[in-house]
Amino acid sequence: MFAVIHLVHDEIYFTSIGNFCNSTRKDEFSFPRTVVGWSAYSNELLYGFPKALAECSNDTGSPMFGPPHKLQYEFTLSDILENISSSSGDLLQLAFSTQILTSQPEQLSADKITTAAQIANALLQSANITKDIAVAAVTTISQLLNSSEERTQERDVVQNLTEALDKFSLDQHNNVSLVVQPNLVVQSIQVPTNTVWIQFTALTGRSGNFVANRINLHTNTSELTAAKGGSTDVQIVIKFPPVSPQSVLHSKNTNHSIGFVLYQNDRFFRSRAFRASSGTSRRVISANLGQESVLHVEMLFKPTAVPNASLYDFACVSWNYTLKDWTTYGCSKVNHSADVLRCFCNHTTNFAVLMSFRREFEYAEALNWITKLGCSMSIIGLSLTITFQMVTRKSRKTNPTVLLVSICMCLLIFTLLFMLGVDNSYKQLNKLDIQEDNILLPSDTHKEWDRGPCTAVAVLLQYFLLGTFTWNTLYATHVFLMIRNSLATSPSHFTAYTVAIGWGLPAVVVALTLGISYRVDDPLGYRQEEFCWLAALDPKGNFDFKLPMFWGFLIPVAFMLIFNTVMLVCFAVTTGKTNPHLTSTRHTSMKKKFLSSFSLAVVLSLSWILGYLLLITQNQTMYTILNISFCVLTTTQVVNVCTLYCKSLWIRASAK
Structure with missing residues (x-):
């Protein structure tokens, strides 16, 4: 589930041995070909849901599925939430069952989406959370990002969920440094106090989903560096205030705790002021530094491709939890081109780029x-x-x-x-x-x-x-x-x-x-x-x-x-x-x-x-x-x- 992290010459990168687990049969379940780091669901169904799931990982040196985790078919999402709230039952098994029950998000009703979000929120904030529980919770959230249009009653629940993800990305005691799912990336890192810059870069795979070997971190990089061909989808660079030598001496054993959360779409950030009338979605990236201060944050976003339309304008925005909407406060537009849009902000929170598109017209020739x-x-x-x-x-x-x-x-x-x-x-x-x-x-x-x-x-x-x-x-x-x-x-x-x-x-x-x-x-x-x-x-x-x-x-x-x-x-x-x-x-x-x-x-x-x-x-x-x-x-x-x-x-x- 996790890529191996190396820090060499101020560069953090990820290695993976193989990219897929081939389709196989494990125990009495058969699983399809799956990307390393993702969960596979069994072809066998029970009441319309997969009977089990298995994680594709390369922890042993080659990609292979882990042991299957069965669905507790006697539990509904409401039952699972009640068990978690009362601290009864196997927390890990409840987490896996929630993941399976949300594996078909397009079929979930508004009430089930709300309940699943509450379960994921409770799992992330649980004192007994483990790496496997955290992965199951993040996977559940990634699946909810594929659910149908948000209802009004979900707004507060999903907002609480995004706040829980922000806190979780800063938490290091659960030994979870990177979780990459198709629609969600959670990255936790600690860097030395004297670090001046840190850069987070994400490139989606060919399918448009996030994969572990395309998530990169670099330290002491002073500028945005778009990948060749404009293939970088999201990039963020954070600059810290300069630290005096005395401060470094007194705090030599302390590190900056930094958390990044990257959303494939803005399903959890529905705006009242901005209407997505053409059905477009926006990637949202969150940078969290706890109580640490920053000088500024620079970001790069790849423009969304809209059929028969071209980019007209964009706005650099951040999410205001008080307003429950996007705001341009503290952010400005900098250099831009047809391939990349760049933003500058003086604070850290959830960021996005709102884009407007103009239809492309092919004008008829003058009458001959x-x-x-x-x-x-x-x-x-x-x-x-x-x-x-x-x-x-x-x-x-x-x-x-x-x-x-x-x-x-x-x-x-x-x-x-x-x-x-x-x-x-x-x-x-x-x-x-x-x-x-x-x-x-x-x-x-x-x-x-x-x-x-x-x-x-x-x-x-x-x-x-x-x-x-x-x-x-x-x-x-x-x-x-x-x-x-x-x-x-x-x-x-x-x-x-x-x-x-x-x-x-x-x-x-x-x-x-x-x-x-x-x-x-x-x-x-x-x-x-x-x-x-x-x-x-x-x-x-x-x-x-x-x-x-x-x-x-x-x-x-x-x-x-x-x-x-x-x-x-x-x-x-x-x-x-x-x-x-x-x-x-x-x-x-x-x-x-x-x-x-x-x-x-x-x-x-x-x-x-x-x-x-x-x-x-x-x-x-x-x-x-x-x-x-x-x-x-x-x-x-x-x-x-x-x-x-x-x-x-x-x-x-x-x-x-």
């Missing part, structure tokens, strides 16, 4: 000439159609003019905005730009405040594209009603209704979308950062049905298309019957208008869905295919609009 050509042709065709409709409005009824001009106007404004404003002009640069001030961070996720223009473009794009579909649906409804009721003109008050619905419905949808999803301090709940359009993807790049792209755009458009499809079916049934009130010419004209209106809605849907895919596609081949398809469909819109709305102009010109 193919897309610009297609949009330009659409703009020309729409402008001609609007001009024709306005010039010839007196020769036709009012209602069709309002409908047709509104459709073309919405689509024209949308196309102009898409060409000129969809690219985000305020791009976030993913560079390391750490603030100098050491300020307590509110969250591990940095959110940029909204600068305005990109959100405004996204709002207008959503409004006018929804308006285009809405007015197209109203036009199809108008044509259908005229055919269904055999009317030469629109129903009364139809214009007022269409204006209210055509301009009002998109406004209501946009207002609801903004009210539900938009925040000034988090605009990406409403829009995307890569370009100025509705948010659609989660941080992992998957389509998120909770974001506005789905319910603020795709759902309303889907309802409109379904409505148009239903009307198309009804239209087919109606026109399939002989209607004496409609002439053949009028019947054919109405049929073509309705089918053209429906086809326009389909082309609109396909073209702008492809436009959305065009902006988020990274594959160059797919980008080219989508770009050409988008261009074809946008130019098809021009043909469709001109054919539908300017045909009478061509007929009149031919007649002349």
Whole structure:
């Protein structure tokens, strides 16, 4: 369980013979391959728990499992706590049983976690503690660090447990100098009084867990020394006040007692002021010197790797047991880089680095000439159609003019905005730009405040594209009603209704979308950062049905298309019957208008869905295919609009 400690030329290092105990069968139990210093649990189960445990050690010169320790299956955690409190039963056996009962921490309830923490606390403070009991207690605590999210009732219990670990790390009489478990390291050391510096370094193994041969101590080292390649995960250097020769002479037989406790995560240090919204965790290191004073403490932390995000800022903090939270008091940030973060503090306690991360964005390329050509042709065709409709409005009824001009106007404004404003002009640069001030961070996720223009473009794009579909649906409804009721003109008050619905419905949808999803301090709940359009993807790049792209755009458009499809079916049934009130010419004209209106809605849907895919596609081949398809469909819109709305102009010109 313990590595051998050597002190040569002011350097303390650890040696280990072999790294693993191979899987084996001992007595009636079989144990899996295990790292030296860790406990292995038997493959045989009893009521869902391992029947026994065995420690992998190299005390005999080669890695091998020690004698198995069986689970006292008649005891629950509550029974064990009661026995320890009443000083009845075999303390070592109770410690081993607790360790086994907490070997599956993800299945523990809040009450069992609390009870297990109380047992570990009692074991560490027991007057009868031995090396084996201490190891079992520390192993139990290491396992609890893997338990589920902390409940409120646990806060005081785990805080007491961290204080007990601090005291235990200073205690030398139990002959426990180093305990290394996957999530917890407890190091006790005594150094001569004239020691000026001491350095503690920890490197996690490939699995991310702590292993004994990667824990190192150095004395009289005056600075932080990061390992090559930035592989050092945590490092702390303590400087003691200078000692006068007289003091050394009078205290030549005394030593500094120093204790280090290193936690794999901050499970026992839950903050109210700092929120880990992205699920990150922080390593916590404690330095304990008892009544000894220090000049200063320097620390090095390796930044946490967060997928699809980069480090934005960090804060050097220490745990305040009175506040029960992190504080920056007495700590400051010093040199930092992309590989290491350095801190300076003027006291010793539990230290950590709180980090905030900013999402990394891959911005779409500016619209190339193919897309610009297609949009330009659409703009020309729409402008001609609007001009024709306005010039010839007196020769036709009012209602069709309002409908047709509104459709073309919405689509024209949308196309102009898409060409000129969809690219985000305020791009976030993913560079390391750490603030100098050491300020307590509110969250591990940095959110940029909204600068305005990109959100405004996204709002207008959503409004006018929804308006285009809405007015197209109203036009199809108008044509259908005229055919269904055999009317030469629109129903009364139809214009007022269409204006209210055509301009009002998109406004209501946009207002609801903004009210539900938009925040000034988090605009990406409403829009995307890569370009100025509705948010659609989660941080992992998957389509998120909770974001506005789905319910603020795709759902309303889907309802409109379904409505148009239903009307198309009804239209087919109606026109399939002989209607004496409609002439053949009028019947054919109405049929073509309705089918053209429906086809326009389909082309609109396909073209702008492809436009959305065009902006988020990274594959160059797919980008080219989508770009050409988008261009074809946008130019098809021009043909469709001109054919539908300017045909009478061509007929009149031919007649002349």
